[in-house]
Amino acid sequence: MGDKIIERIVENVLQGRRNKDDEGIEEDYIGEPGVAELVQEALDNGIDTNTILLEGLSKGMEQVGEKYETGEYFIPDMLTAAEAVEAGMTVMEPHLASEGGSGGKGKVIMATVEKDLHDIGKNLVSIMLKGAGFNVVDMGIDVPAARIVEAAEEENADLIGLSALLNTTMTNMEDVVKELDKKGLHDKVKVIIGGAPTSDDFAAEIGADGYGKDAFAAIRIAENLIQAGGTK
Numbered sequence: 001m002g003d004k005i006i007e008r009i010v011e012n013v014l015q016g017r018r019n020k021d022d023e024g025i026e027e028d029y030i031g032e033p034g035v036a037e038l039v040q041e042a043l044d045n046g047i048d049t050n051t052i053l054l055e056g057l058s059k060g061m062e063q064v065g066e067k068y069e070t071g072e073y074f075i076p077d078m079l080t081a082a083e084a085v086e087a088g089m090t091v092m093e094p095h096l097a098s099e100g101g102s103g104g105k106g107k108v109i110m111a112t113v114e115k116d117l118h119d120i121g122k123n124l125v126s127i128m129l130k131g132a133g134f135n136v137v138d139m140g141i142d143v144p145a146a147r148i149v150e151a152a153e154e155e156n157a158d159l160i161g162l163s164a165l166l167n168t169t170m171t172n173m174e175d176v177v178k179e180l181d182k183k184g185l186h187d188k189v190k191v192i193i194g195g196a197p198t199s200d201d202f203a204a205e206i207g208a209d210g211y212g213k214d215a216f217a218a219i220r221i222a223e224n225l226i227q228a229g230g231t232k
């Protein structure tokens with residue numbers, strides 16, 4: 001039963017269907033539940049939020065990426081799929097936020113770096129961190145390094161989480177680290193990075209404090225870094 005709902009979430013992400021009123025990319029799905037309704041159905045059936053996020057929404061988006069790479073999907077298809085994932089995440093968010101409690105584990109500033117518009121992975125990491133008990137301030141996409149560091153200072157943040165999906169924008173992550181170093185804040189505010197083109201080696205190269213390959217890794221690294229830093 002559970003597996004079937006998850007499979008249908010993946011299928012409907014691929015079809016770019018937010019809800020029952022949307023047509024699919026391939027055929028006329030009108031009237032069939034879309035991603036929002038299916039995520040609600042999964043929650044009602046007691047399927048855990050991590051499974052819905054990773055096996056459903058995230059996996060669907062990965063398959064969209066593969067189809068784009070093979071030339072089967074084009075940019076508008078990626079966009080409609082992204083909107084369908086977004087619709088699912090909106091249904092998930094209150095459940096995740098309530099699971100983690102007060103946000104007392106620490107404050108995290110999340111942003112997609114300058115000139116990069118990809119936000120699905122960042123949004124996923126943000127809501128998973130919230131669900132795990134962090135207080136997350138999400139600054140959105142295309143955020144310049146100086147603004148990210150300003151926000152970290154103003155919010156008295158423990159961590160900055162940066163996302164980049166393009167080879168051409170991952171280098172903007174280094175500007176954030178440099179800005180923190182320049183302001184003498186790097187001892188207090190640690191930087192974690194993620195997104196497809198990044199890696200452990202890249203994190204080390206730019207002086208970031210951690211790299212996470214997915215949202216679970218993000219939680220683990222955030223917890224470790226905050227523990228290692230002790231209380232402020």
Ligand code: B12
Binds near residue numbers: 122
């Ligand atoms: C959807 C998508 C888009 C959508 C984005 C919509 C949106 N709201 O995000 C749109 C259509 C706008 C888009 C545009 C473009 N895209 Co695009 N896009 C994708 C696609 C298909 C999926 C990305 C995605 O959402 N994945 C699903 C999420 C869940 O995964 P994720 O982002 O990797 O996040 C996970 C981890 O990386 C990690 N993570 C992410 N962030 C963080 C942060 C921290 C702190 C941590 C710890 C972990 C972490 O955890 C997440 C959850 O597990 C990828 C293909 C791919 N294989 O990635 C191409 C891809 C990234 N795009 C690509 C390109 C080239 C473009 C365009 C330049 C296309 C064009 N010619 O216009 C533009 C650039 C726009 C810009 N300036 O940013 C290339 C990038 C190549 C490269 N390496 O540079 C890719 C790889 C496709 C390809 N193979 O060619 N894109």
